[in-house]
Amino acid sequence: MPYRAPISDYSYILNNVVGFSQVAGTEKFAEASADMVEAILGEAGKLCEEKLAPLQREGDLKGATLENGVVRTTPGFAEGYDGIKEGGWVAISGDPEFGGMGLPMAVTTAVNEMMSSACLSLQLNPLMTQGQIEALEHHASDDLKALYLPKLMSGEWCGTMNLTEPAAGSDVGALRSKAEPNGDGTYAISGQKIYISWGDNDFSENVCHLVLARLPDGVPGTKGISLFLVPKYIPDENGNPGKANSLKVVSLEHKMGLHGSPTCVMQYDGATGWLVGPEHGGMAAMFTMMNNARLGVGVQGIGAGEGAYQHALAYALERKQGRSPVENGTGAIIDHADVRRMLATMKSDLFAARSIALACAVAIDMGNATGDREWKARAAFLTPIAKAFGTETGIRVAELGVQVHGGMGFIEETGAAQYSRDVRVTAIYEGTNGIQSMDLVGRKLMDGGEAACALIEEIVEQAEAARAQQPRMAEAVWNATEALRDATEWMVSQTDMNERFAGSVPFLLGWARVLGAHFHLRAACAEEGDGPRTRLARFYIHRLLPEHAAHFAHATTGAADLYALSPDDLSAA
Structure with a gap:
């Protein structure tokens, strides 16, 4: 297709x-x-x-x-x-x-x-x-900018990010990679990194690795980590790729999906590197890259979901199966209520996730253009939601795409399963979605909920303004936003972070549900008459938005019942 x-x-x-x-x-x-x-x-x-x-x-x-x-x-x-x-x-x-x-x-x-x-x-x-x-x-x-940025921006050279090690996954501070000063402004980088996306290729002139490593005087943990730029080929006096650096690809991971993307185990043996940022300031520099990548990965989830949706829709429009339950039906499976439900869920959730991602990008742009603290706070608040909900949506939509195909979805030749296999990792890399949710209830609420409340007030104002045009949808969004406000206030009131963490994932999903409804309502109000965007908004708000109640009930339960279950309780019978 x-x-x-x-x-x-x-x-x-x-x-x-x-x-x-x-x-x-x-x-x-x-x-x-x-x-x-x-x-x-x-x-x-x-x-x-x-x-x-x-x-x-x-x-x-x-x-x-x-x-x-x-x-x-x-x-x-x-x-x-x-x-x-x-x-x-x-x-x-x-x-x-x-x-x-x-x-x-x-x-x-x-x-x-x-x-x-x-x-x-x-x-x-x-x-x-x-x-x-x-x-x-x-x-x-x-000097590094002048040499590397033009090559990276032109696409002549490619870039990677090297964080993870066999003994240091999400706990980056446990890394063992070392950096020794060479005495000439460069450093000798040694260590092994795993899960390095596009760690090498055969079509670019050079591959430039950003590598986290610890200097000899680096303290344990994240505060002792520095960031280094380590190219595959060391640039010569003219800035062209020169001699090979002391690094190599040890192996490629065997993955359930994304087979076309080489995920490498990288070995550095005294490779020449240049410090990026101050000594021991590697995490701050790396987070600049990671925050960019988190929005990008959320968008990857949405993109894979869009591909899966188009694939499923084309199949549903062509596949003849059974008697049509509607008068003057097409005879294809799109006539059936449950297939229609799946397709509407896919399309409306993609719209919601896409809107959240673009709203996050707009906030980033406004923060960059104006320097305004509130825009920057909004961008920071929306980033974990955009990443987690974008990838969760991609996974769910790809799964529904397989279901729309029925038995043929389980057959590789149709291509439906590939979307599901490819997108699954997006909920894991660049910080798992659990880490995103913990970030949301942790760092992103350290302002006492100021950024969250500013968004809540905007949603309420828009819902009230929409009452005359779309009264039923506006009322549903307004009510859901009040539940969102209550859940957010509960989170802010918890001084024990584990109480927040226990419900952080449903809290993030509840936020995404309400934001999605907010953007669907805006889309409906901008359309003349009862058009396709209004009809899609009606489906989302009346059928999917109610999930917010379960999310917030879960989010505000606390941690006691989780820890009441012992490891023995969780063991297989």
């Missing part, structure tokens, strides 16, 4: 739902007019439809391999990457001083989603580079 980029959806959300006009109204992003953004999205959509989407199945069937220490990528991936590189799509939001387009993160977010729908395995490559670009822009020395 050919993929079609949902350009109209992005345009509608940007123009009518998440307030992108505020971004275009700033001096920094004054050139990002509605017409320009639509033209850019149109060009990116063509790339995704014509060059990247045909690679989706190839990446699954003919994944990356390691031959004599050299990574061989899926046939066609090099040409697909060339299309990304030549279009300048790696550095959409990059600083124009170093060759970037300088466009808002909201535009990058939409483009990244399209690429994820078309071929998630390949899109993961530029996503890693984008994160490295942002980290270097904020933390690298002027």
Whole structure:
């Protein structure tokens, strides 16, 4: 089934739902007019439809391999990457001083989603580079910026992120990688890193690794970690790839999905690296990259879900099965109520997740353009929700896509199962969704709930304004928001963080449900008459929004009943 980029959806959300006009109204992003953004999205959509989407199945069937220490990528991936590189799509939001387009993160977010729908395995490559670009822009020395940023932004060189080690997963502070000063401003980096997405390839001139390691005087834990830029090939005096560095790919992980994306075990043996940011300041620099990547990974989930939805919809429109239960039906399975329910759930949840991600991107853009503390706080608050709900939505939509196909969904030849296998890891990497929820109830409520309450008041005001136009939907959103307010106040009142953590996941999902309803209601109010967006909003608000009550009941139960269950209680009988 050919993929079609949902350009109209992005345009509608940007123009009518998440307030992108505020971004275009700033001096920094004054050139990002509605017409320009639509033209850019149109060009990116063509790339995704014509060059990247045909690679989706190839990446699954003919994944990356390691031959004599050299990574061989899926046939066609090099040409697909060339299309990304030549279009300048790696550095959409990059600083124009170093060759970037300088466009808002909201535009990058939409483009990244399209690429994820078309071929998630390949899109993961530029996503890693984008994160490295942002980290270097904020933390690298002027010399490193001048040498590396133009190459990364042009796509000639690719970037990676090296955090995880065999004994240091989410507990990054337990890492053992070492950095020894060489006496000439460089450092010798030694250690092993695992789960390194796109740790190597056979189509870029160089691969630049951002590596966390500890200096000899680094204290234990995260406060003693530094960040280093370690290239595969050390640049020569002209800035071109020179001699090979002392690093290698030890092996590729055997994964349930994303076969086209080489996930590497990397070994560093005294490899030459350059310090990024201050000594022992590695976590602050790395979090710049990770926060960028968290929104990007949420969008990957949405993109994979969009691909799964389009795949399932095409099948439902064509598959003949049984007698149609509706008068003048098509005779295809889309006539059946349960199939219609699944498709409506998929589409409405994708709209909700997409709107949350774009709202997060708009907040990032406004924070960058204005320096306003409230916009930055909103971006920080929305990031874990965008990441977790975007990926949970992608997983759920891909699962429903298999179900819509029925028995054929379990047969690999249809391609439905690939979306489910590929998207599953997005809930795990860049901080598991459990970690995202703990961040939401922890760091993001350290302001006493100020950023959360500002969002709640905005949702309430919009619901009240919508009463005249959409009274039933507005009332449902208003009531759900009051439940959200109560749950948020309960979280803020808990001084024992474990009480918060015990209900953090349902709390995040409840927030996402209410935000999704808020954006659906906005979409309905911006439409004339009882159109498709209004009908979709009605489905979401009346059928999916009620889930918020169960989420908040779970979220505010506390931790006692969890710890009343002993390990023996949880053991198999």
